[in-house]
Amino acid sequence: xxxxxIKFGGSVLENISSSFYSNIVDIMKSGEMKPIIVHGGGxxxxxxxxxxxxxxxxxxxxxxxxxxxLSIVEMVLSGSSNKNIVxxxxxxxxxxxxxxxxxxxxxxxxxxxxxxxxxxVGEVVSVNKSLLDKLLDEQVIPVISPIAIDRRGQHWNINxxxxxxxxxxxxxxxxxxxxxxxxxxxxxxxLHHIQSLAAExxxxxxxxxxxxxxxxxxxxxxxxxxxxxxxxINGMDDNALLKLVSGEMVGTKFMEGITC
Numbered sequence: 001x002x003x004x005x006i007k008f009g010g011s012v013l014e015n016i017s018s019s020f021y022s023n024i025v026d027i028m029k030s031g032e033m034k035p036i037i038v039h040g041g042g043x044x045x046x047x048x049x050x051x052x053x054x055x056x057x058x059x060x061x062x063x064x065x066x067x068x069x070l071s072i073v074e075m076v077l078s079g080s081s082n083k084n085i086v087x088x089x090x091x092x093x094x095x096x097x098x099x100x101x102x103x104x105x106x107x108x109x110x111x112x113x114x115x116x117x118x119x120x121v122g123e124v125v126s127v128n129k130s131l132l133d134k135l136l137d138e139q140v141i142p143v144i145s146p147i148a149i150d151r152r153g154q155h156w157n158i159n160x161x162x163x164x165x166x167x168x169x170x171x172x173x174x175x176x177x178x179x180x181x182x183x184x185x186x187x188x189x190x191l192h193h194i195q196s197l198a199a200e201x202x203x204x205x206x207x208x209x210x211x212x213x214x215x216x217x218x219x220x221x222x223x224x225x226x227x228x229x230x231x232x233i234n235g236m237d238d239n240a241l242l243k244l245v246s247g248e249m250v251g252t253k254f255m256e257g258i259t260c
Contacts, residue, residue: 005167008177009160010042020241028141029139082098107126107167108149121156146159146163164177176230176231178241181215199216
């Protein structure tokens with residue numbers, strides 16, 4: 001049986017299609033694929049930091065994470081954001097458990113490169129696959145917030161895309177990035193398949209622009225990290241997730257060796 005890692009950010013959650021959670025439950029019940037969810041919560045984190053008058057800033061798109069910021073990030077991601085997803089899966093007839101990467105040392109991490117100016121921002125060094133398999137074997141869908149831990153007990157803030165990619169790579173899963181866009185558009189049409197080099201050229205030639213650039217770059221980086229297949233779909237479209245796993249042409253699929 002294959003796996004699919006489904007990653008979405010906090011901004012998508014607010015407008016997700018009503019069919020999205022039922023699709024996840026249907027995928028699990030089909031017995032053909034095991035879903036794992038990784039989520040973010042950036043907008044809610046920023047709101048709470050502002051409310052508590054805690055400075056928040058970014059370097060190259062990565063949130064600088066002081067000890068104070070880390071506590072808020074963990075509070076939001078492993079609290080309300082995580083449990084809201086679990087609640088919706090249960091409401092659609094599924095079973096789910098909310099975890100952070102800290103639980104069961106699901107995500108072991110270290111400091112992100114040599115970037116001490118980023119504070120407690122980490123990168124995943126190992127994934128507890130056996131824990132995921134135990135849950136999935138019991139038909140329980142893991143819902144994972146990207147907070148990780150090292151062997152000294154220090155917690156680390158992990159970028160949601162890279163956390164999802166690390167999990168997908170470890171379990172040899174495909175990765176689905178749920179966004180608010182239909183996919184990569186060229187000359188008014190969705191490109192359903194694209195090779196990473198072609199995507200980079202489209203960015204350089206300003207065919208891919210604006211908010212689509214970081215999404216495409218994240219997909220490319222996931223491929224380069226060892227993920228076998230990455231798709232971008234619109235989470236606001238009805239049954240987009242179910243269509244994807246059924247092999248229908250939906251969104252954009254990034255695969256090495258396939259050209260647009």
